[in-house]
Amino acid sequence: MGIKKEIKRPRGTRDFTPEEMERREHVENLIKSVIESYNYRRILTPTFEHSELFELKSGEEIREHMYVFEDKSGRKLCLRPEATASICRMFAQTLRKERLPLRLYYSYPMFRYERPQKGRYREFWQIGIELIGSERPEADAEVIDIAVNSLKRIDLNFILEIGHMGILREFMKELGIRDDIQPHLITLIDKGDLDKVGRIVDNKKFLELIQLNGHMDVLDDAEALLDEYKRALESLENLRSILYWLKILDIDYRINLGIGRGIEYYTGMVFEIRIPELGAQSQVCGGGRYDNLIELFSGIRVPASGFAFGFDRIMDAVELQGIDIPEKRVDVVIAPTNQNMREDALKIASHLREYLSVDIDVMNRKLGKILEYADEINARFVIIVGPEDIREESVTIRNMDTGEQRRIEIKEIMNFIQ
Numbered sequence: 083m084g085i086k087k088e089i090k091r092p093r094g095t096r097d098f099t100p101e102e103m104e105r106r107e108h109v110e111n112l113i114k115s116v117i118e119s120y121n122y123r124r125i126l127t128p129t130f131e132h133s134e135l136f137e138l139k140s141g142e143e144i145r146e147h148m149y150v151f152e153d154k155s156g157r158k159l160c161l162r163p164e165a166t167a168s169i170c171r172m173f174a175q176t177l178r179k180e181r182l183p184l185r186l187y188y189s190y191p192m193f194r195y196e197r198p199q200k201g202r203y204r205e206f207w208q209i210g211i212e213l214i215g216s217e218r219p220e221a222d223a224e225v226i227d228i229a230v231n232s233l234k235r236i237d238l239n240f241i242l243e244i245g246h247m248g249i250l251r252e253f254m255k256e257l258g259i260r261d262d263i264q265p266h267l268i269t270l271i272d273k274g275d276l277d278k279v280g281r282i283v284d285n286k287k288f289l290e291l292i293q294l295n296g297h298m299d300v301l302d303d304a305e306a307l308l309d310e311y312k313r314a315l316e317s318l319e320n321l322r323s324i325l326y327w328l329k330i331l332d333i334d335y336r337i338n339l340g341i342g343r344g345i346e347y348y349t350g351m352v353f354e355i356r357i358p359e360l361g362a363q364s365q366v367c368g369g370g371r372y373d374n375l376i377e378l379f380s381g382i383r384v385p386a387s388g389f390a391f392g393f394d395r396i397m398d399a400v401e402l403q404g405i406d407i408p409e410k411r412v413d414v415v416i417a418p419t420n421q422n423m424r425e426d427a428l429k430i431a432s433h434l435r436e437y438l439s440v441d442i443d444v445m446n447r448k449l450g451k452i453l454e455y456a457d458e459i460n461a462r463f464v465i466i467v468g469p470e471d472i473r474e475e476s477v478t479i480r481n482m483d484t485g486e487q488r489r490i491e492i493k494e495i496m497n498f499i500q
C-alpha cells in the first residue's frame with residue numbers, strides 16, 4: 083500500500099478549475115479587446131526582479147508586503163508585487179529608442195505577502211496599461227476612458243473617483259512638510275486616518291481639502307482653500323483640463339481629493355474605481371500619472387500614466403452582479419460503436435478538429451456510456467461511427483439539445499453542425 087502525503091496549496095493562493103478558467107478567460111478577453119482597440123500592445127516582464135526595483139518608489143504598503151528571497155548567488159530578489167516599476171525598468175533597458183507615445187499592457191499575476199481574506203490574496207492577477215511619453219491631459223483622459231470602457235464592456239456597475247497627487251504634493255511642499263515625511267503622510271491620507279494626518283499637518287485648509295469629495299463644485303471649494311498656495315493651484319488647473327476631456331468622452335465621475343494612493347510614484351492625476359457590493363475590498367482599479375519614475379531608471383524625463391485592474395475582484399463582482407457569461411461547450415463527442423470502428427472514428431475526429439472542438443472516447447466505453455458522458459459534459463453533438471454508417475461513407479449524428487438523430491454523409495458533417 084502507498085503512503086499518502088497530504089500537501090496543500092500555500093496560504094493565499096488558489097486553484098482554478100476548468101470552468102473557472104473559462105469564465106476568467108472570457109472576461110479577460112473582453113478587457114483585452116477594449117485595451118487593444120486603443121492600440122495598446124501586450125508585454126511580459128519577469129516574474130521576479132531585484133527587490134531594490136520596488137523598494138525605491140513603490141511605497142510603504144507594497145514594501146512591507148514583498149516576497150523577498152535570496153538566490154543561490156546571494157542576489158536579493160523578489161516576486162513582482164506590481165508591474166509599473168518593472169515596465170519603467172524595461173523602458174530604460176530595452177525600449178528607450180522606441181517612438182513615443184508607447185502604449186503597453188500586461189495581464190499577469192502579482193505577489194504580496196498580505197493577510198489573506200476575501201478579495202485579498204497572496205497571488206492575484208492584474209491587467210494594466212501604461213501610456214508612456216505624454217504629459218497631456220488627453221493622455222490621462224485616455225487612460226481613464228480605457229478603464230471605464232473595459233468595465234462597461236463587461237456590463238459592470240461601478241463608481242469612478244478622481245483625485246490629484248500634484249495638488250497634495252505641492253500643498254505639502256508649500257506648507258514646508260519635509261520630503262521624507264511626505265510618503266508616510268500620503269499613506270495615512272490613503273487609509274483615511276485623519277487623526278494621524280492632523281497630528282503631522284497642523285493646517286485646517288489641508289485637512290479640509292483632503293476631505294473634499296463630490297462633483298464639479300469640489301473644484302471651486304478647492305480653489306477657495308488653495309488661494310494662497312500658488313503651485314497647488316496650478317495642479318488644480320491641470321485637473322480641470324483632465325476633467326474637460328472626460329466630459330467630452332462622456333465619463334461619469336466623482337472628485338475625491340483625499341485619494342492618496344498607497345504608491346509613492348504618482349505625481350498628478352490619480353483615480354480609483356470601486357464596486358461597493360464587494361465590501362471591504364471594493365477597489366477594482368487604481369491608477370494615475372507618474373512623471374518621475376522612468377527618469378529614476380533611465381536618467382531621462384519621460385512622463386507617463388497608467389492603471390491596474392485587480393482582476394480577481396472584477397471576477398467576484400461579475401458573480402455578485404449576476405452577469406451572464408456564455409458557457410463554453412465541446413462541439414462533438416465521437417462514439418465508435420465497437421473496437422473495429424476506432425480507426426475510422428479517429429480519422430473523422432482529426433478531420434473535424436480543423437474546424438471544431440472534438441472529444442473522442444479513450445475509455446473503451448460502450449455506446450450507451452459514451453452518450454451518458456456526452457450528456458454530462460454538455461456536448462452539442464455526438465457522432466456515432468458504426469459499420470453500417472461507414473459502409474455508406476456516413477455517420478449517425480445526434481443533436482444533444484433536441485435529441486434529433488439522423489444518418490448523414492461524412493462530407494456533409496460540417497454543413498450540419500453550424
Ligand code: AMP
Pocket residue numbers: 164194196201202203204205206207208344345365366367368369390391392393394395
Ligand atoms: P495597487 O497596485 O495596489 O494599486 O492595486 C491595484 C489593484 O489590484 C487594486 O485596486 C486591487 O483591485 C488589486 N489588488 C491589490 N492587492 C491585491 C490582493 N492582495 N489581492 C487581490 N487583489 C489585489
